[in-house]
Amino acid sequence: MSTVQIRDVRKSYGAHPVLHGVDIDIADGEFVILVGPSGCGKSTLLRMVAGLESITGGTISIDGRVVNGLEPKDRDIAMVFQNYALYPQMTVAQNMGFALELAGTAKDEIKRKVDHAAGVLGLEPLLQRKPAQLSGGQRQRVAMGRAIVRDPKVFLFDEPLSNLDAKLRVKMRAEIKALHQRLKTTIVYVTHDQIEAMTMADTIVVMQGGHIEQIGTPLDLYDHPKNMFVAGFLGSPAMNFLDGVVAKEQDAAFLDLGGAGRVPLAGGMSHTVGKSVIVGIRPEDIGIADTGGIPAEVLVVEPTGSETHLAVRLGGQEIIVVLRSRVALIPGERVHLSFNDAKFHLFDKDTKEVIREL
Numbered sequence: 001m002s003t004v005q006i007r008d009v010r011k012s013y014g015a016h017p018v019l020h021g022v023d024i025d026i027a028d029g030e031f032v033i034l035v036g037p038s039g040c041g042k043s044t045l046l047r048m049v050a051g052l053e054s055i056t057g058g059t060i061s062i063d064g065r066v067v068n069g070l071e072p073k074d075r076d077i078a079m080v081f082q083n084y085a086l087y088p089q090m091t092v093a094q095n096m097g098f099a100l101e102l103a104g105t106a107k108d109e110i111k112r113k114v115d116h117a118a119g120v121l122g123l124e125p126l127l128q129r130k131p132a133q134l135s136g137g138q139r140q141r142v143a144m145g146r147a148i149v150r151d152p153k154v155f156l157f158d159e160p161l162s163n164l165d166a167k168l169r170v171k172m173r174a175e176i177k178a179l180h181q182r183l184k185t186t187i188v189y190v191t192h193d194q195i196e197a198m199t200m201a202d203t204i205v206v207m208q209g210g211h212i213e214q215i216g217t218p219l220d221l222y223d224h225p226k227n228m229f230v231a232g233f234l235g236s237p238a239m240n241f242l243d244g245v246v247a248k249e250q251d252a253a254f255l256d257l258g259g260a261g262r263v264p265l266a267g268g269m270s271h272t273v274g275k276s277v278i279v280g281i282r283p284e285d286i287g288i289a290d291t292g293g294i295p296a297e298v299l300v301v302e303p304t305g306s307e308t309h310l311a312v313r314l315g316g317q318e319i320i321v322v323l324r325s326r327v328a329l330i331p332g333e334r335v336h337l338s339f340n341d342a343k344f345h346l347f348d349k350d351t352k353e354v355i356r357e358l
Contacts, residue, residue, distance in 0.1 A: 002028050002063060002153040002186040004049065009058035011044055011210075018044055019210045021058065026203075031180050031187045035197040036207035036233070042190045043158055045207075049188060050079050050156050062153060078147035079156040082163065084139045086131040086146075093118075093127040096145045110149075117148040120182065121175075137168045144179065157189040161196065169193075173200055194234050198222065206230050228352040231280050231345055237309065239345070240286075240319040242279045246272040246346070255279055255344070260315025261294035263339050272346065272355060280345035283309070283322035286337055293336030298329050312337070 004026035011019040019041045026032050034042040047053040049060055051072035059066050067075050086095050096117060097110040105113075118124045121141045131139055140160060147155055157176070161169045177200050180187055191197060197204045198218045206213045206221065206229075214221055214230045225231035231239045244255040246265070253265040253273070263279075299318065300311035303326060310321040310329065314337065321337065329335065346355040 003061075004154060004186065004188065005059075005061040005064075006045070006049070007059045007061070009045065009048065009060060010056045011041070011048065011053065012056045017056075017210065019056075022210075022212055024205055024212070024215065026186060026188065029184045029186055031177075031189065031200065031202045032205060033189045033191060033197040033201035033203070034205045034207060035191055035194055036213075038192060040207040041210040042192075042205075042207050046156055046158055046188060046190045049154075050077055051075050052079075076153040077156055078150045078152040078154075079158065080140075080143045080147050080160050082159045084131075084143040086139060086142060088131050091128050091130055092123060092134070092142050092145075095131070095142055096123075096149055099146065099150055113149040113151075114145075117145040120148065120179065121145050135168075136164050137172055140164065140172060141175070144176070148179075148183070153186065155185055155187045157187065159191055160189075161191070161193070169196075176200065195236060198234065204234075206233060225280075225345065226354055228278065228280065228347050231347070231354075235282055237283045237320045237322065239280045239282050241347075242281070242314070242317055242319065243349075244277055244279045246275050246277060248273045257294070257317075258315055260296075260317065263294065263344075264341050265344065275355075276349050277355060278347040278349055278352070280347060281319075281339060281343060283320040284324075285340040285343040286319070286321045287340075288321075288323065288327070289336040289338035291336075293338045296335055296337050298331055298333045298335060300331060301327075301329050310335075 006022055006024040009019060009022045022045060034045060036042050044053055048055055051070060055068050059068055061067065062075060090098065093114050097114045100110045100113065118127055121144060123141055123145055126134065126138060161172050164172060173196060201218055203215065204218055204221055205215050208229055214226050221230060222234050242257055244257045247254055247256045255263045255265055257263065294314065296312040296314045298310055298312055302309040308323045308327050312319060312321055347353065348355055
């Protein structure tokens with residue numbers, strides 16, 4: 001078993017707290033991604049699991065053993081850093097086997113493990129090269145291979161793809177996910193990129209300001225965000241937010257968007273009638289109406305090939321619309337928008353917590 005339990009973990013630098021009682025349970029073989037904006041505490045938490053940062057309060061356990069006071073080498077973890085941390089004077093094979101050499105592992109065993117990891121990662125032709133002769137993606141695979149040869153209980157990844165270009169990031173995402181499916185080892189992965197989190201994780205932990213906002217599967221968090229921060233952080237383009245008032249007329253509920261118009265609401269909202277709310281709607285849940293709809297002005301048209309992204313002005317508010325087709329629109333043109341009312345998220349204007357979810 002390779003479980004990780006994080007219980008009421010706190011971290012302060014002097015009088016400045018950066019983590020405020022974090023609780024996470026990570027199952028054996030689970031791929032968990034900590035995601036959030038810069039400064040939210042995700043990398044600090046990962047380094048505490050690794051033993052590279054001290055713990056101010058709480059406990060971290062690996063396989064039921066509290067590791068608070070253990071050195072990194074005694075935790076049976078392997079960490080892949082953002083900058084790869086390869087030794088420039090060593091070959092790929094030497095880099096991958098160096099930790100085993102330090103541990104006194106026999107040379108034939110080191111070679112066996114290095115060859116196995118190289119086979120898993122497609123590094124066999126590169127074993128005698130040095131890091132300077134490798135591309136960014138190849139260096140990243142070497143850093144991963146160095147972790148694999150140790151056969152750790154837990155892999156830790158600290159923003160490993162942030163130094164790669166966009167095309168290579170997509171390729172490496174697939175490689176890391178495929179690696180996890182083959183090895184079935186517990187992975188804790190830190191990123192600020194919500195696309196990485198959505199495409200790779202079994203479970204996402206969304207963090208902000210040293211607190212956990214929500215934990216769940218990628219689609220669970222996407223479809224059922226508990227507050228505006230999670231709703232706005234996950235999804236690209238981001239969720240639209242509009243100011244509105246819940247109203248009722250002849251037993252039909254609707255959202256009054258002020259000068260922008262009125263949008264029908266599904267039933268069950270009687271308890272919020274008259275309440276000022278913030279309405280969340282994802283760009284893909286808005287379309288161009290054939291008849292009726294709410295008038296809007298096109299501001300920007302961005303064709304992406306398979307989709308068309310529109311920035312439009314609705315009343316005095318700007319929103320993004322994603323169409324699954326190509327459209328011949330120009331800035332300044334008037335369109336009428338239709339909304340999938342079953343996909344509305346209503347948030348309390350003061351607390352920013354969800355009032356109604358899907």
